[in-house]
Amino acid sequence: MSASLALMEIEGEDWAAPRPTWRQRMGSARTRTLDWLLPPLCLACRVQVGSHGALCPSCWATIDFIEAPVCDRLGTPLPFDLGPGALSPAAIASPPGFDRARAAFRFDEAGRALIHGLKYGDRLEIAPALAAWMARAGREVLEGADALIPVPLHWTRLFRRRFNQAAELTRHLSAITGIANEPMVLKRARRTAHQVGLTRAQRLDNVSGAFRIAEERKALVRGLHLVLVDDVLTTGATIEACARVLRRAGAARIDVLTAARVVDGPFAVHI
Template structure:
């Protein structure tokens, strides 16, 4: 039976493998060159027990909570980020998200899946939704592509249409916490008729980049209102400048 690996030599001949971040020649189609691998920033330990924000000091013990989580306890049940957002991860995100390089989904999803904890029982993998106009412009939801791959890797079920973005929201960059909340108010809901599938479920919410956390928080709130028992946020790159 012919498989993807059967065509690999022909694909490599027609399209020599290149690093998607810098363009250097590499051995396989779905990887990075050694230099770009080394430039990725992987979140480490010790970290906040609630949001996995890395701590700068090694003196904090297990179970320590970061200041943002103490000030405003999150509704999610943890964050699994493959990388911290820096120049290297930014190049990958831009190529995948805006450069239409959808073939990168498998590699990025593997990096995210490697950061997920052991998943006991059945989980639903749900992507952060795009508004229909943004989806029409881009042609695909990058978070949905990642969600499909993560579900395949971890042997879980994907629910691509679990959430619906009912209105186009402006860029949240530069907005304060209250302004972000106003922009997202009512923008993300559980798709009508979909609450029954989420009742009592455990969910992995997938996004490509987590910046302020406002969008993921709106998604988590919608999922928990629909009856989700747990919601774990998974992303490729997380913006935490203080951790770099």
């Protein structure tokens, strides 16, 4: 007899575990059938794993999650704990246009594989896992937030790619946290060149004036705590451009949450 049907004695009475409902049995059968047809694969290396949306032990060990202590403004790792509100030299010398930034993991070889799989490989099954890690890493910036705002794509790039990876992450993050998802607040007013390979100054120039707030959404910005969501934070030029637009529209607080961020060296700061 299986354990689920074994009789147990509780306070002198025989007790049997309830039998699974018809719906539960059908759900379990459906899951087993899907696992047989489409075996769960590691999100990074694609070897078979025990469940969907998971990493194999080898890939899990290579993901460099960003843990405390971090700079309170930039979210970059600090060499040692300086106490609450500690700032890195970069945050003091060049304060960002946003209030705080947090990221789940470093944009290194392992992190790049996940980001590129989602962004360029059309592997939307990666998004829920990244969003769950972001929710954990971004607890501070998500607390009290009024809305999540994905960094937008220009419509021509969205048409070609078919989805916005930042919007996908925001959608799942909203489902996890219950914070409102506002994907139509920011619009990319003009198409910009790809940022890859550009210096920070070139990136800032490239995205200057590229974003605006939809007229019908301006009332949703004023006085609110907003969290900008993107897949990766590199120099911060795109995020800075978005933050400036939201700040001019009257946002009370602007935080940033990404799946990954570039960090040069063990404890480098990089905006």
